[in-house]
Amino acid sequence: MKELKISIITASYNSQRTIGDAIASLKRQDWSAVEHIVIDGLSTDATVAIARDALTTRDILVSEKDQGIFDALNKGLSRASGDIVGFLNSDDLLADDRVLSRVASCFEDPDVGAVYGDLQYVSADNLSKVIRYWRSGPFSHHKVKRGWMPPHPTFYMRRELYQLLGGFDDSYRIAGDYEALLRxxxxxxxxxxxxxxxxxxxxxxxxxxxxxxxxxxxxxEDFRAMQKNGINPFVALPYKNLSKLPQFF
Known part of the structure; x- marks a missing residue:
């Protein structure tokens, strides 16, 4: 079986303080078939220079004006060539060096279309200090209809499904990732x-x-996304917000 290629998309803008850490966490992965696509929104600081120095010849770096983060992510999707697509925010880190190999092992089952995991919110100044722990739990369609959602930064899906189901609706300014996950x-x-x-x-x-x-x-925006995808927001939205409380304990 051929090694699955994973495309990781990062949108950045004036991220000079963090983008080097984000890229380094990806370069440390023990999965070799990785393509990193950085879509920068014409940063005015050293973001592009830092990214250019850290990326390799098989990666892609674009710096141009965009219409917001979801427009940038769509540009990344249009350039992705991997079997699997994931996202790494410019101020986030992959949790350890084996994240992508564990994700890839899940996709060895050809029936699996998407994979997600857990996420830790950490202090911006102390990455070892965990503020919230988002334990996603198992998937079910019933839970989605009641407001459950996995963290988007942990979500990986086959590229062919992005081609089938579409990218991000850039009319959303904040919740475009949530609307896409619902879809x-x-x-x-x-x-x-x-x-x-x-x-x-x-x-x-x-x-x-x-x-x-x-x-x-x-x-x-969550309310609008729920209505768009046939989810009752009067049921799902309160549950979605209340379900975050255990993350603090």
Whole structure:
């Protein structure tokens, strides 16, 4: 069986403080068939120079103006050539050196269309300090309809399914990843596997978890995403928000 190629897409903008760590966590992986696609939004700091120095000739670096993060991720999807596609935020880290090999082993089953795992929110200044622990738990369509969702940074899917189901709706400013996951996980013909291990460490302070205003904006977009995908938001949205409480304990 041929070694599955994994494309990892990173969107960046003025990420000079963190992008080097993100790329390094990918370069340390023990899975060799990896393509890293960095889509930069025309950064004005040293982001592009740091990325250029860290990437290899088989990777892709594009720096140009975009219409937001989901437009950037769609550009990455259009350039991906791997069998499997995943995402690594410019301020996140893969949790250890064997993340991609464990993900790839799940896809050795040809019936598996997508894989996800667990995520730790860590302090921006101390990556060993865990603030929240997102234990995803097993997948079911019933849970999705009640507001459950795995963390998007841990989600990997076959590229052929992105071609079938589409990329990100860039009319969303914050919840485009949530809307996309709803669309993918509601697809009845896809088998989804849960890898019960931490795959990603996420620094706190991102676009959807930084301020009260951002949280309110995300809630409005979540409501719209649920309606778009046939999920009752009056049932799913309260459950979705309350389900986050155990992550703090």
């Amino acid at each position: 993918y996980l509601c697809y009845e013909d896809m088998r989804v596997a849960y890898l019960p291990q931490v795959l990603v460490k996420m620094r706190l302070g991102g676009a959807s978890n930084g301020t009260l205003k951002a949280i309110l904006n995300k809630t409005r």
